Amino acid sequence: MADRDFLRWPFLEDAHRDFAARVEAFAATLPAHHDDADAATRDLARALGEAGLLAAAVPEDGRLEVRKLCLARDILARHSGLADFAFAMQGLGTGAITLFGSDELKARVLPGVRAGTTLAAFALSEPEAGSDVAAMATTATRDGEHWVLDGEKTWISNGGIAGSYVVFARSGEAPGARGLSCFWVPGEAMRVVERIHTAAPHPLARLALDGVRVPDAHRIGVPGDGFRIAMSVLDVFRSTVGAAALGFARRGLDLLLKRATTRRLFGAPLFEQGQVQAAIADAAMDVEASALLVYRAAWLKDQGTPRVSREASMAKLHATEAAFRVADAAAQFHGGLGVVAGSAPELLTREVRALRVYEGASEIQRVVIARAERDRRAG
Template sequence: MADRSFLAWPFFEERHRALAVELEAWCEATIHDAEAADTDEACRSLVQELGSAGFLKLCVGDGDSRPDVRSLAICREILARHHGLADFAFAMQGLGSGAISLFGTIEQKREWLPRVASGKAIAAFAMTEPECGSDAANMATSAMREGNEWVLVGEKTYISNGGIADYYLTFARTGEGEGSRGLSAFIVPAESVAVVQRIDAIAAHPLARLKYDNVRIPADAIVGEPGEGFRVGMETLNLFRVTVGAAALGFARRALDEALAFSSNRRLGTGKLSDNAVTQAKLADMATAIDASSLLIYRAAWQQDVGGTDHRRAAAMAKLNATESAQQIIDAAVQMHGGMGVTKGAKVEELYREIRALRIYEGASEVQRQIIARDLLKEHRA
């Protein structure tokens, strides 16, 4: 049983504690702790089940206000601790609809957010390109205005939910200015986009490379104003960045649970592996790192929800620390399991594959360090 004492911290309200209890019970009853044979079908099913249970409503807010980050973080931590694909299914509904929640028109919100919240539409966020990862300002995909339409040309890659999404929140260059000043965001129906490659990652998630071959969409499919795409994308990513750390925290908590159970039962000489001083030191380090990550995550989530300062830096710190620490914690759990730790089917082996991408997507660790350092220097100079 993972530690839940953090729910008593003053960052939370009673509704957050009730949510944790409800989702924990749902996971116990619904999620089967095994990797799916058909990832696409499993992901579709999880989206539908999360929607039917009402949890996806948390991803889209109420249409008038932004999603509650503490609720998102609690959900991602719990879901990730139970199953990586369940966390993925939940998170991508939020990321793929976040721009609409934050910047969409009333009509866009009415058309898409209820469908995302119910699990009847699968959302995707399409920013990364074959020659453009972290440097989003230099993307090449273009969108030209022709009468009452936009025409999109280009490619995107490593797009989560690629191949199963109902729409792609797509970023393209519209030319209002150089670099980040010339980007815009669009809602592009999936049937207009060609899936040219399915990508197999070390953790099985729906990923794809997409091609926009003179894709025509209505003029009102733009999200926000022309030239605001970079802001739309960055604010969406910043909203969900803390929750990436929360998912990493869920993986880390599960790794600690697995390490505690294994070391308490594994014989070593005349005793148990848990009697060994080296093992105890590892367990202590794992628990300490988990608490540190949890404090950073829920501080940042609280700041985003209730106001204050330092949102961007706090979010970057939370994601950076949680993902890097989780990698070390899971590695320690694998090491503790010995040969069993690298055996297909072992939970710690699955966690080892799941955690690696979190240090890359939605802002790699190197990018988070830049955000933190630049904000510190700006503050110092002021």
């Protein structure tokens, strides 16, 4: 598209531009709306695998390149929110194995997820432990060469249809967040308590672990290392949530510009109204600022910066809030059409909303940023 000039920024290299072109060609064939979210997610994951694009989310060499992840989510979200979801969950759901898993576990789990024939899930949140991971109640009790897992997880994306789950549980090596461990659990061991239906449909569920026995060989990392593993995975993928929001914002700006230049009001294009020009200007600035924050955070991570929590939180916070503003403007200037169920502006406003909540709500990102600023200045 004509507005892809950011691909020439110094954050990106020729390999990233080539990858972006492959994703763009794939995304151009996708419908924006899917009637059956479960079936569509399966189909999209398989198509992404056949196109070789899931190799960026589930790399064979174990190196998660955040700039490629961000490019894929930026482009896919602009075309299809569910395609972005299918791509992202294959990476998030196996990130702990990619980064910390044994060679045996990698060989067992990753090829199917990379091919898109098996769906993956990241089971961290619980009914009383969302952003407050230290409040986790699911337990992992050692029993010889096995662990026994009991508890509930909720708001689990791909819940109920995934064949592979990374599960976090309290193993008790220390109080609070220091006493968590990480395990791989096959899909058939997870009991579906309820499927959760959201404004923008995608597979989501509340799940139970009822005395699930997990071999010690399926533990990821050392006992008590679960919190560090979870935060390391989120440190990689939080910037990519901002990238998805950026893609949604680009779609909103497209809708806003098309409406302003094709709709006539009082004998002149809607674009001639000053308030419409102001909305377009604000949307364009939001898109540009989000892109700078997202690709800066991704570049820093790819350069080997140990922790990019501050930068990733800035990218996620700004991009998701900006996308919400842009989507709202697009709906507003479509008038009645902006709230017609299934219309492009209405679909976009539903797709954008969840990004301000998952992988750390906007309020939590502000806490992370504020603490980082305090610590930087104190140090």
